[in-house]
Structure formats: structure tokens, C-alpha cells
Amino acid sequence: MEVKGKPQAEGEWSTGFCDSCSDCSSCCMTCWCPCVTFGRIAEIIDKGSTSCCEAGALYMLLTWFTGCGFIYSCHYRTKMRKQYNLKGSECGDCFKNFFCERSALTQAYRELTNRGFDVALGWQGNAERQNAGVAMGAPVVQGGMMR
Template sequence: MNPNGSNTESTPQAPASDTSPPEGQWSTGICGCFEDVTSCFVTCWCPCITFGRIAEIVDQGGISCFRATRNCYCLAHLLGIGACALYTCTYRSKLRAHYSLPPKPGPDICVHCCCLYCALCQEYRELKNRGLDPEGGT
């Protein structure tokens, strides 16, 4: 609930910055891993951690990093990577909707099914480039 009493959902807010990417454009491409090697390394070894960090910010604390990571891990190991991709692509859709980002390089489900690691890295970079701190949850 916001201060004026209405029950509207707020969106992740980053500090105002002149270097923030414009709305409606991805700040990096899907294969921009060399721009943030550390997060790419973490994603390579455990994509569920990167996803948990993204989910916590996109859901504005509605889901904790731990819970999102656990959900992703369980889906991947119990039902397969396809089930995990179905779950994670919903957060890509939320991120795109918030920043009016185009569905590039394709529909969210296709991107997550074909390039899960690259998609998570791109989403992580997008949040960082917009002034948010996925690692810290803010």
C-alpha cells in the first residue's frame, strides 16, 4: 500500500543518473558477458543464484533471493531445465515490462529455453546498468 492509501504496485527505482540507459532499449546485448565477467562466472556455475538476485529486485522484495534461488534449483533438478526456464522467463517479462524493453533477441520463453545463461547475465547487467544492485538486493 502506498502513502496515499491506494494499493498500487510500485516498480524498482534506481537513483537518478545521467548515464542510465534510456527506457525502451537494452543497455547490452544478449552476448555481452565480457562486460561483467564476475556475474557471468557465477551464472555459469550456478544460474539459480543469479536468478534469485534478479527476482528479488524485479519483485521488489516480494520474493527473497534465497526463495527464488531455491525454487529455480528445485525446478531444474526435479523437473528439468525446461521447467526452470518457464519459471525464470516470467521475471524477464516483468523486467521488460517495467523498462519497456523490446523482446530481443526473441520471445522471453525462447530466449530462456535456448540461452538461459546468457539471458540471466543480460538481465543482471541491465539491473546494474540502471543503477540497481542485484548482489545486494537493492
């Protein structure tokens, strides 16, 4: 099952890096519990092959025990940037995640939201939402075909 986000202008992020508090709910969640924001982002970017809980827990453990959770989130920022052909570089991704982790996470969250994902629903929830209005099979024509 393939869920595709809405296309944006090629190469451009839909919001600026420092627009972190334009969405108060994701900003507050990222401020107090960045592992949840990261887990949600990772699940969407990995198209459901990584669960939110799995990615968030690993991020939290890396951050608590090594202080290097930013390396894990940097990997996903690069992966998302390549997936959507967004401007930037791997070096820039690492700098942004190291120095401004929460801004980097909220920008990625907003990007996925602006591409049509309800990030809180996860991959499966977005797939179900997208397929909910799709009719199965061809439409039935009353009275057959006429010329």
C-alpha cells in the same frame, strides 16, 4: 519505500544479449550457479516481496526435478521487460531462456546493474544505500530569513 533505477533509453536493453562475459564475476556466477543469479534478479524485480533464497531455491528445484526452470526465469524476464518498457516479446523471452538460459540471466543482471542497482545487495540493501545520503527534514537556515 520505492527504489528506482536510473532510466535508460526507452525500449532499449542497455547491453546486447551476447555480451554475457563483459562482467566476469556475474558471468562466472551464472555459469556455475544460475540459481543465485536468478534469485538476485527476482528479488530486485519483485521489489523485495520475493527473497533471493526463495526464488533461487524454487528455480533450482524446478530445474533439477522437471528441467523447466527456464519457464520460471522466462516469467521474470517478461516481468522485467514490462517494468522497464524494454523491447521484446513473451515468445522471445521464452526462446531466449530455453536455448540460452545463462545469457538471458546475465543480460537481466547487467540491465539491473546498469540501472543503478547493486544486485548482490538485494532489494533492502539497495533501498538503504539509496536512502543513506538523504537528510531528514528541511535544512536549518542560520540567522533566519532576510530580504
